Amino acid sequence: MPAQLLQSHQLKATKQRRELLLLMQREHRPRTAEQLQTKLKDVSLATVYRMMDDFLQAGLVNRVDLGHGHTHFEYADPKHHHHHLICDDCGRIEDVRVPNETKIVLSVGRKAKFRVRRHALEFFGLCSRCQTA
Amino acid sequence: MPAQLLQSHQLKATKQRRELLLLMQREHRPRTAEQLQTKLKDVSLATVYRMMDDFLQAGLVNRVDLGHGHTHFEYADPKHHHHHLICDDCGRIEDVRVPNETKIVLSVGRKAKFRVRRHALEFFGLCSRCQTA
DNA sequence: TTCTAGTTGAGAAAGATTCTCAATTAGATA
DNA sequence: TATCTAATTGAGAATCTTTCTCAACTAGAA
Incomplete structure (x- = not known):
């Protein structure tokens, strides 16, 4: 599912992107880049931030400001x-x-x-x- | 006016606080800590951030996230x-x-x-x- | 005028995010 | 299936914003 979703947004379905998107769909909660990276294990933090930019651009995730000092990201499920x-x-x-x-x-x-x-x-x-x- | 407003919120009416509050009332636009400090000249940036915390606590200003990487602050005029x-x-x-x-x-x-x-x-x-x- | 708790300045420190560049890889093409 | 190229990634340095530390200063009470 993540692979098709990525491709439908003109994003190459790399291993890192598929894993991140799947993780965010499962969590469906606001998470920091660091929290996500920790659960992904083999993805660098810089890449998480870069992917997040791509996902934001594509409308796949939302930026959430909880008032703590760091940005949270959440999967943008149109149904919810x-x-x-x-x-x-x-x-x-x-x-x-x-x-x-x-x-x-x-x-x-x-x-x-x-x-x-x-x-x-x-x-x-x-x-x-x-x-x- | 700023002096009374500050005191009514249990904040000492220091020179720095009076000037910052007055500036924000005049600007009535979202501004970064740095933008505000530049216009104040003789107030350190750390102090601007500290005052902003106090003002936020008191409800005198609002935090505004414009999606750029840094926080903006705006005077919270109850009438507007x-x-x-x-x-x-x-x-x-x-x-x-x-x-x-x-x-x-x-x-x-x-x-x-x-x-x-x-x-x-x-x-x-x-x-x-x-x-x- | 004196006193004290609260406030400030300056720079160091801490965090978050972005940048750089060489190495890797998805996906198109032969 | 092998090859090719543009896009992507890792690692760490760099940058940027915000907070902290602590000595000096000051508003407001007495």
Whole structure:
């Protein structure tokens, strides 16, 4: 599956790319380049970053800013578009869907005559556990 | 004005803080720590970062991730809450307001039992000029 | 005016990300 | 299947952003 997906985006299906894409599909969570490299074993960190650029360009992954100092990446599954709730206290990350999101994004773009290609949205605050604690 | 605003947030009104806050209020655009330091002249970069932490904590500024490698900061004017449209092509940044945003944020938090304290939202794509070019 | 906790400057240190360049490889072609 | 070439990769150096350290300084309380 990763091989065809890569080729359909004009990306050579190298061993490294197939492994990284498969890993991200399985994790389906925001991960840093370093976290991904550790699980891949035989891929250099520079290559992870380079592949991530390619994947971002192709729209296969999303960049996620969790407010820590380093970028996270997440597989962009079109069937499960979502955003994140990030707990300031315990750091837990929950997925969340925003109702009528497509409609909202379209309307914002239309009004500003701006062709929206992608958007980033994260919510920060306190998760249910940390509110009571 | 900056002095009172700082004190109302339990922050000592030092010369550096007053100048930075005033500058950010005047610019009301996303700026990097370095850009701000350049305009302040007699404040060290480390101090700009430290003050930014304090201001973020106090809710006086927002962190903005424009997708370039470095963080931008913007004065958080409660009267003019907005988000950004960032052009992938020319880099231009436009402000945008999202209709019914408060309602949406509240509903997302309620469903997930998550107390939302703040959120980050940016739109990326092509501005009106770059669509035709 | 004095005192003290909080703040700042300067540069070192720490991290994250990108760059360089020689070696390797996917995939097209014969 | 073998060959060829442009694209990709590894390894480490380089760069860039952000944080840390610690001695000197200062706002605001007494």
